[in-house]
Amino acid sequence: MTDMTPPQDLGAEMAVLGAVLLDSRALDDAIEAGVTGDAFYRPAHGTIWAAFQRLHEAGNPVDAVAVLAALVESGDAVRIGGAVYLHDLVTSVSTAANVGYYARIVLGKALQRRLVEAGMRVAQIGYEGGGVPADLLASAQSEVLGIDGPDCGYDTWSQIADVFDQVMDDADPSTPRTPGIRWGWADVDEWLNPLEPGQLALVVAYSGVGKSIAVGNIAWSAAVSQGRPTLMHGMEMSRLEIGRRMASAAASVPLSSFKARELTEAEWGRLARARKAVDTAPLVIDDDEDVSLASLRSSVRRHHPDLVIVDQVPIMRAADPKAMREQQVAAIAYGLKKLAKAERCAVIAVAQLNSSAIGRADKSPTLHDVRESRALQHAADVGVILHDPTNGEKEDPRAGEIDFVIKKQRDGVRDKFIPLASQTHYARFADLARRSDYEGAGR
Numbered sequence: 001m002t003d004m005t006p007p008q009d010l011g012a013e014m015a016v017l018g019a020v021l022l023d024s025r026a027l028d029d030a031i032e033a034g035v036t037g038d039a040f041y042r043p044a045h046g047t048i049w050a051a052f053q054r055l056h057e058a059g060n061p062v063d064a065v066a067v068l069a070a071l072v073e074s075g076d077a078v079r080i081g082g083a084v085y086l087h088d089l090v091t092s093v094s095t096a097a098n099v100g101y102y103a104r105i106v107l108g109k110a111l112q113r114r115l116v117e118a119g120m121r122v123a124q125i126g127y128e129g130g131g132v133p134a135d136l137l138a139s140a141q142s143e144v145l146g147i148d149g150p151d152c153g154y155d156t157w158s159q160i161a162d163v164f165d166q167v168m169d170d171a172d173p174s175t176p177r178t179p180g181i182r183w184g185w186a187d188v189d190e191w192l193n194p195l196e197p198g199q200l201a202l203v204v205a206y207s208g209v210g211k212s213i214a215v216g217n218i219a220w221s222a223a224v225s226q227g228r229p230t231l232m233h234g235m236e237m238s239r240l241e242i243g244r245r246m247a248s249a250a251a252s253v254p255l256s257s258f259k260a261r262e263l264t265e266a267e268w269g270r271l272a273r274a275r276k277a278v279d280t281a282p283l284v285i286d287d288d289e290d291v292s293l294a295s296l297r298s299s300v301r302r303h304h305p306d307l308v309i310v311d312q313v314p315i316m317r318a319a320d321p322k323a324m325r326e327q328q329v330a331a332i333a334y335g336l337k338k339l340a341k342a343e344r345c346a347v348i349a350v351a352q353l354n355s356s357a358i359g360r361a362d363k364s365p366t367l368h369d370v371r372e373s374r375a376l377q378h379a380a381d382v383g384v385i386l387h388d389p390t391n392g393e394k395e396d397p398r399a400g401e402i403d404f405v406i407k408k409q410r411d412g413v414r415d416k417f418i419p420l421a422s423q424t425h426y427a428r429f430a431d432l433a434r435r436s437d438y439e440g441a442g443r
Contacts, residue, residue, distance in 0.1 A: 007112035008041035010375065012105035013075065015098070017048055018089040018416040024062040027052055039110040044080040047071070048089075064090060112295045118143045121374035138317070142295045163292035181228050181307050181346055184221025185420060186429045188404055192382070193412045195307065195346035200337045200379055202408075204351045204370055205386035210351050210402065213427050214386055215309045216245050220308045223283035224250075231305035231360035233296065235315040239287045250274035256425070292317040293335040300343050310336065312350035314372060337379045351376055353385070367407050383408030389419075402429055 016035065019026040031333070035052070037046040051070040055062045065084050069076040083087075122140045129136065156377060158166075166376070170173050180194025192258055197203060205211045215232070223230040234242050248255045251270040257263050263271065284303050288295070293316070300308060313336075340347040354371045365385055367377035385405040390396035402422040404439035420429040 001009065001116045005156055006116060007109045009044075009105050009109050010042060011356055012109070013040050013042060013045045013103045013341050014092040016104040017052075018046060018091070018093040019096040019099035019102065021064050021067065021086065022093060024056075026099040027056055027062055028098040030103045033100055033105055035103050039106050039156060041109065041113070041429065044085070045227050047076050047080050047214050048086075051076070073334060088136060111178065114338060138290075138292045138295050139296070141298050147426070163408055175440055181222050184218055185227065185404070185418075185431050186339050186431065187418050188422065191418060192409060194319050195348070195382070196307055197306070197344040197346060198341040199346050199381040200333075200340050201346065201348045201382035201384065202370070202376055202380035203348055203384050203386065204365075204367070204369070204376075206353050206355075206365070206388075209386050209388055210422070210429070211352075211386060211423060212242075213245065213249075213424060214351055214404075214429060215311055215348060216242065219283060219307070219309055219427050220246055220250065224277055224281045228306040228310070229279050229282040229284075229304060230307045230313070231286065231299065232309040232322055232376040233286045233288070233299070234290055234311045235287070235289045235291055236311060237287065242287065242290075245427035247271060247274060249426050250277065254425050255427055276353055289317070290317055293339065295333060296345070297339055300339065300345065308340075308345055310345045310347065310349045310427050312352070313376065324339065326375075328374045329373035333373065333375040349376065349380070364405075377408065378440075380408060381410050382406075388422075401432070404429070 016030055020030065029415060035049070037049045041044040048067065048071070051067050051074070053060050055066055055070055064083075068077060068083055068086055071080060075082075101125070115235075121143050125136055125140050131337070170177065180196045183192055184192050203211060203214060205214075212234070219230050219232045224229045237245075244255065245260050247253065248258060251267065251274040253263060253267045253271060257267060269361065273311045276432055282305075284305070286299060291310070296308075296310070297317075313329065313332055316332050319331060323331070336347050336349055339345075352371045353365050353369045356365070356369045365387060367383045367385070368374065371378050383406075387401075387403040387405055387409055389398045389401060389403050393399070398419075400422055401419050404418040404420050406416040408420070409412060419432055421432050423430055
């Protein structure tokens with residue numbers, strides 16, 4: 001029969017505590033390794049660790065005498081075994097130098113226990129059932145993704161001297177580095193910096209202006225033209241619809257021809273060449289219409305993309321359905337920023353504008369007009385607005401154009417209006433004076 005005792009190593013726990021009692025400097029090493037009170041399996045050990053922390057934070061010595069006095073004051077001395085047990089802890093180790101080794105054992109066992117507990121909660125979710133299947137899956141994923149381990153990420157700190165070395169290495173032209181992800185239009189890339197890992201970009205427009213066309217073009221450029229792994233979560237359209245738009249843009253085949261199944265021989269030839277271009281393209285399209293931050297994080301960890309496109313944020317499912325809508329969207333916005341940083345990828349989030357600008361004299365929208373929550377513009381490193389300069393007037397001299405407006409950019413220009421050709425019949429936007437990536441693939 002399998003031993004169902006939770007994973008633990010009491011000897012290692014005693015060694016960590018004993019090392020601190022031998023030499024209080026070991027406390028800093030243990031804390032730096034990630035030890036916290038809840039890492040200990042035996043409750044008494046967690047209580048002793050809490051006494052260590054209280055003394056340490058107050059600037060008092062952390063030795064057997066001071067710890068015993070602190071435990072007497074809190075009423076925990078008898079419960080943990082008194083002075084006799086503190087003596088046992090001191091004699092359990094011969095040196096404090098190995099505290100890091102024992103701390104890693106303690107943390108590893110604590111992680112195992114959290115895995116077991118999460119597994120039990122996942123099993124309970126499965127047995128109880130009920131509700132929407134997607135919600136059950138998201139709840140199960142949240143349990144697993146919510147587990148923090150002793151070495152699950154990367155160091156979040158560096159000495160300033162090390163940071164300066166990184167700055168100098170990065171500025172040296174001879175230092176090899178992975179370039180940022182270009183946006184795909186030469187006119188835009190001239191003014192908008194490439195997307196870097198950890199950045200959140202916001203692309204917004206009125207309904208019907210072409211947000212999905214724009215991010216589809218960006219996804220194609222990143223994956224096909226630049227060879228960068230890209231994950232596109234399209235919640236508004238099916239994979240077939242997204243693929244049809246990309247094929248239309250790449251092969252210069254009107255969308256109407258796909259729907260009518262009336263492609264000419266020349267169009268079939270261009271489509272075949274476009275198909276060859278995507279043969280090894282690192283582009284994943286996910287059309288799950290029920291996406292939460294937890295499920296998105298799971299998807300990112302599965303596919304390891306450099307670029308993630310979320311089309312679009314208002315459709316994402318909030319973690320707290322009872323919260324006010326503005327709070328829900330704010331949580332999603334800052335969650336996307338944290339995801340970009342934690343997973344070291346760039347994220348493009350798509351959202352809609354409200355109608356505030358329609359009543360203004362120039363009718364030019366701003367990021368303040370983003371629907372539902374201003375947290376999106378605050379969380380984003382880059383903010384872009386797609387705007388129809390004709391405001392729907394077919395006789396306007398700028399008919400057939402779209403403005404790509406850079407409204408927010410760290411370390412770059414702002415309030416820059418970049419005109420692009422609006423070729424919506426091909427599901428693409430193109431440079432007015434230069435050939436686009438799509439035109440090169442389709443001809």
